[in-house]
Each structure stands twice: as C-alpha cells, then as structure tokens.
Amino acid sequence: MSADKCSVILMDCYERQCGWLSRVAYRCGYRGKKRKYNEKRKKRLINNIAGADAVLFVNLPDSAFSNDDILDIRLACNENNCRMITWIIDPLKGNVSLLPFIKCFDDVFSYEYDDVKWMNEYGILAQYCPVGYQNAYDVGMDENIEKDIDVLFVGTPYKNRLRILEYLAESQTA
DSSP: OOGGGEEEEOOOOHHHHSOHHHHHHHHTTOOHHHHHHHHHHHHHHHHHHTTOSEEEEESOGGGTSOHHHHHHHHHHHHHTTOEEEEEEOSOOTTOGGGHHHHTTOSEEEESOHHHHHHHHHTTOOEEEOOSSOOGGGOOOOOTTSOOOOOEEEESOOOHHHHHHHHHHHHHHHO
16 A cells, blocks of 8 residues: 555534634524534545445444444445545443444454454454554464555544554555
C-alpha cells in the first residue's frame, strides 16, 4: 500500500463544521442544513468506496450515520467488493441498541476484551485488537501473499491515527 492509495475522510459532526448562525438556527429547530450536510457526507464516502479494498471506521460511526445510512454504505461496499471494517475504541458492553449497527460490518475489532466476548455472545464475530501494537497482537496476515491494498480510512485524522496510517503505508513500500 502506498500513501497515495489511502484516503482519509473527516467525519466531523455538523455542529463542529457549520458557522455560528447555522448553529443558532439548528438549536432553534431548523434541521434542513444538517440533513443536507449529512447526506453530502454520506455521498462523499460512498463515492470513495469505488476502487477501495476496505473501508476502515475507527470507532463506530453511529454518531455520524444513521442505521439507514450504514445500510446504504454496506450496499455500496457489497457492490464494489469492498470490506467494511470497524475498530471500536470505546467501551460498548451492554449497549444492545448498537448490535444491528455492528452486524453491518465484515470485520469487527475492539480494544476491550470484554466487549469482544459480549459481541460473540450475540453472534458477532469480533476480534481483540488493543490500542497500541506488539508482535503478540498479530492478527495473522500472510506475509507471503503480495497484494496491493487500498484502504479508505474513516475518522478524525488525529496525529496518532495518521502516524499509524503513515507507518502502514511506509512498511508496505519498503
């Protein structure tokens, strides 16, 4: 994977991206601009799925997308033979309302070992992937298979996340 084959899409909520006047209008009950913003964000993501091998959501995008939105994204992934992956970095044990949302993903990773066991009890094949990396956490990638992997990263591009993506890109080109 090279750095030019990895896209990062910012998933900031409407309230963080809009101007002061739009925020006031939203708080007063005007929801039209937020709906347009959310729809545009979903379309931008779906347009970027074409040609990608995987869409990686760092954390569940339940604050960015509705259940219907995630089903539309799932459909776009299916149409483009693209895996939908989430790495959940917030605890969610006991939040049963998120189970239908989580079931839309091909691969589910969690940094919480207890959450992995909890999801497995509900038939979701989740895997443990802690925050940080050690060789002991290797998920078993076959290094003998050469593959050109496109990754569509979805999440806020915090410095630590960008370092991880840059490391992945550099390690694949070395």
